[in-house]
Amino acid sequence: MAAKSDKPRRIKARNPANTYATSEQARHSARAEARRVLVCGVAALVLVLLAWILPTYMFEHSMMRFTPAVFFDVMAYNLDGLASVLTGGGGWFENRFMAVVVCAISGAALGLTGSTYQGAFNNPLAAPKTLGVMAGGALGALIFVLLLQGVGPQMPGSGTSITKGQADAWIASLDPLEWFWVNYGECLCSMAGCFLVVGIVIALTSLIGRGRMSNIIVIIFGQVFAGTITAIISFCRYYFTRDGGIDMVDQLREIENYTMIRTYYFHDLLVIVAPIVVCMVVVLLLRNRLTLLSFGEHEAASMGVNVNRTRYIMIAICTLMTAIAISFAGHVAFLGFISAHLSRRIVGPDFKYLLPASVFVGGGLLTLIQYLSQSGLPYTSPYAAGVICSIVGPFLFLLVVLKQRGKGSLGEWK
Amino acid sequence: MVSGNKDRGYVSRIIESARALRERDAFEPASRMVGDTISAARAKAETRAQGKDTRRVVIAFGLATAFIALLSLCLPYRGIDTMGSGGTIYPLGDVLDCYRLWFDLTIAPLFDNTLYNLTTLKLAQFSQTHEGGMYTMVTNRAMATAIVAVCGMMLAVSGLLFQASFRNPLATPSMLGVSDGVTLGCIVFAWLGNGSISEDPGLYLLCVYGFGAAAVVVVLFLSRGISGGARYNVFDMLLLGTVITQLLNGVNAFVQNFVMDYGTWQLFYNVQQAGDALHDPLVQGVVAGVFVITVVPALMLRFRLNLIAFSNDEGRMMGVRSGLLRGLALVLGATMQLAAIASIGQVAMLSLAVPFLVRYLMPSDFRSQFLGNCLIGTALLLVCMIIQHFALIGIITVPVGTIVSILIIPFFVWVIALGRGRWS
16 A cells, blocks of 8 residues: 555546546545636636627628627627626516526536436437427427317417517416416427327336336337337428428427527516426435446445436426426437537536536536527527527537547446 | 356356357257256257247248238239229139130240240230239239248348348348438439439449448448447447437438429438339339348358347357458348348338347247248238228328338337247
8 A cells, every 4th residue: 555655546627537546636536626616617607608699690790790890899898798688687688698597508418418418328318309208298289289289378460470468368368377377388288298208218118127227118118109109200291291280390390499589578487497496406315326326227226216216306407497498498319418418528527516517517508509509609599599509519429529538438438 | 266257258258148049959068058057958848949939930920921922913014193093803713714824834834835826816815814904013013022031031131131140120221321321322313314223233233332332331331430440349339330320310301301302202202212123023023132141041051140140249259250241241131131122122121120020939040030031021921911901091002111101010019029038
């Protein structure tokens, strides 16, 4: 022991996954990891701030109008609006403020879910959509569009244009339940679909395994259900386009790619952000169990972790988070996977640091992508944030992976 | 001390892998070592009993498959997007008449010249006693049934090859981006061509095979780069395959949602579900060719392919180049799935499910698995094709791929529930 401490092994500062010879070094590394988490958090905050104050749709107009002076003017204007919102003054900026907050929170929820699933299933291929959440959301949207759209109060004279005053008067005349349905009907359906599919997958798995949940069966069931639902939705789209239901197809497409295009109000903040934050806190409090789970099911059980209960709790909470995030913010497919791997690369495998880091990385990443989709660059569209994520995400992943090229298998998995 | 530990590790690893294989013919040395722990006689008796069981299962599935194929032959051929009447079934006698006529018209003249003069007479006789167009319908259906059977076989075997070489029940060729590459090819075809496969089958095959193969090559190339030159890490490949699949998925979704108008999208969907590909002689020929050059080598290598269960190092210790075998298995599997998707549409789900099911029903040596996969894959795809004949919503037939994925779920649950005692 003494000989070892005399000649400490050389440790690369960049790789916290190394084993440490002395407790001092271990402590040092913990400090380093905490510092990295802090850096992630600061970066995410900076991104959110930039998303607030940078001008959107800046390349959409002709370049003549777009001079540096205009750029800084717009930024100052946005900053004024932001200050007014933060001091409780409200004003025109409220809408954008909410949109960015919802976006950051949704991204954080997806990132956290990705890391949690990878820990709970001990499988690097696990992602938020593994259990069929996305497919469930799409199924819920389909059911809403097909069956439930005409249910509930309809706006008078819909189809013809009505003034904002008339619309406001109509909304004021609704009773609270009707108001809730009008505002959140399709989101609720989407969420119900998410819970339905995840519930079926989990129930079937545990029924078949007699209460024991097998990783592989869960993931395969998730894939199979997701594939089936995608095929059905695709067929429905085809049927509608052939049979004169174009507006239904448009609506389906809009709900699936709904990414942050809604107009958000303060009550949206209560419905979306509050539950997600509560869920995140619970998952973060339980994160040490995930570290034990990464030793393997039997090892974790012998260390006193109730593996199944931990998994059920994690799945329930994460499904709630993801369902809210994707029903209100749109289907952002790849974010959970990519931010889980990114944050694992940044802070290492210890869940004590990994989960906070993935919250920040996910939130920052989705904010960035959302801003990109609104920047007005060619081939971007505010509807396309989810799609942009699945196009940009893989390149980001490859970049991270290629950096550690030649070091064998990815990370310490397997 | 140290070397002793090493030896013990080596022996136990061999015993483990031998148990996992349960194959005693292909692997003599391991079975001799296993002989130390299990008594040789008992092992022999077990093997024999297992062999008998396997034979019984294979015969049962073979009969079922033959029956289903016969059923499929009794239906008239109808493409995905034709507005034919659904649900017709020809009586078996009439169908047999058709095949007799076919024999008389094509095969018999080769041996007997006098029969040649009778062909017009026979056709006239046939058209008097049977409804018009039936002969064409039945012969087309026979061709379609043969192609679908071949495709089912190839899909299931490709899944088996991938799962065996990755040693992961999640692995399918679509993980290397095959089916998403094909979808991209379909998008390109919907733009370049006029949207109908039968009018430009060459371009269709070029797009579909080109993009599918390109996706696989990119994944293999990148994973080789990342695993570091000579090392060939299966796990990296799986992860990279997921990532590239996601990329292709994103591009496809982008083009479908934000670039295409509805008319082009309709054409694309028709092409993606391989609308009239089954009907096209060029596509049929290519599928038959691919079948011969992939399934036959897989069949010939069925004993050797047991060895891909070993990792590269273990294989080298035992004097086998398992890396080479594994590479061969991957190329064969990917080609099989590519050909199947190109001719009957998005049915990739089959190659995930069928090998998974067969693992519960058959012993785990490659030969029985191969047989089981061929039979069950064929039977399942033919059943889906029969169901498709009756699944007519409005004027549109539900594509085979959709039916496959709906039908897979109950089947899947049933078989996993069957094997739940054995699940570990």
